[in-house]
Amino acid sequence: xxxxxxxxxxxxxxxxxxxxxxxxxxxxxxxxxxxxxxxxxxxxxxxxxxxxxxxxxxxxxxxxxxxxxxxxxxxxxxxxxxxxxxxxxxxxxxxxxxxxxxxxxxxx
Numbered sequence: 001x002x003x004x005x006x007x008x009x010x011x012x013x014x015x016x017x018x019x020x021x022x023x024x025x026x027x028x029x030x031x032x033x034x035x036x037x038x039x040x041x042x043x044x045x046x047x048x049x050x051x052x053x054x055x056x057x058x059x060x061x062x063x064x065x066x067x068x069x070x071x072x073x074x075x076x077x078x079x080x081x082x083x084x085x086x087x088x089x090x091x092x093x094x095x096x097x098x099x100x101x102x103x104x105x106x107x108x
Contacts, residue, residue: 004074008049016050041066 020043028036040060047055048067056063 004078011046012049016047016052016055018046045070 024030026036026039028034029039037060041062044056044059044063045067047053047059048063056067060066
């Protein structure tokens with residue numbers, strides 16, 4: 001988790017125009033010559049990470065839905081990794097059945 005947080009901070013320190021002026025890596029762009037929606041949302045999240053809301057909305061307006069969802073998923077992942085479930089219990093706290101005990105082998 002510390003590595004992913006460090007990567008996020010490092011990305012925020014890179015220049016904003018890096019994705020706009022850098023090399024094209026998208027296969028849709030290379031084959032078709034036009035930006036795909038994935039390119040737009042990636043660049044929009046990049047601009048949002050740098051605090052440029054107007055630039056983010058110019059690339060893809062769905063960033064207002066996608067960015068909070070990505071933040072929620074990242075935080076949920078981080079919390080689950082910081083506080084793993086107790087031994088012998090599932091993710092929701094229920095007791096594991098015989099099929100999941102003993103190395104995950106099915107009981108006869």
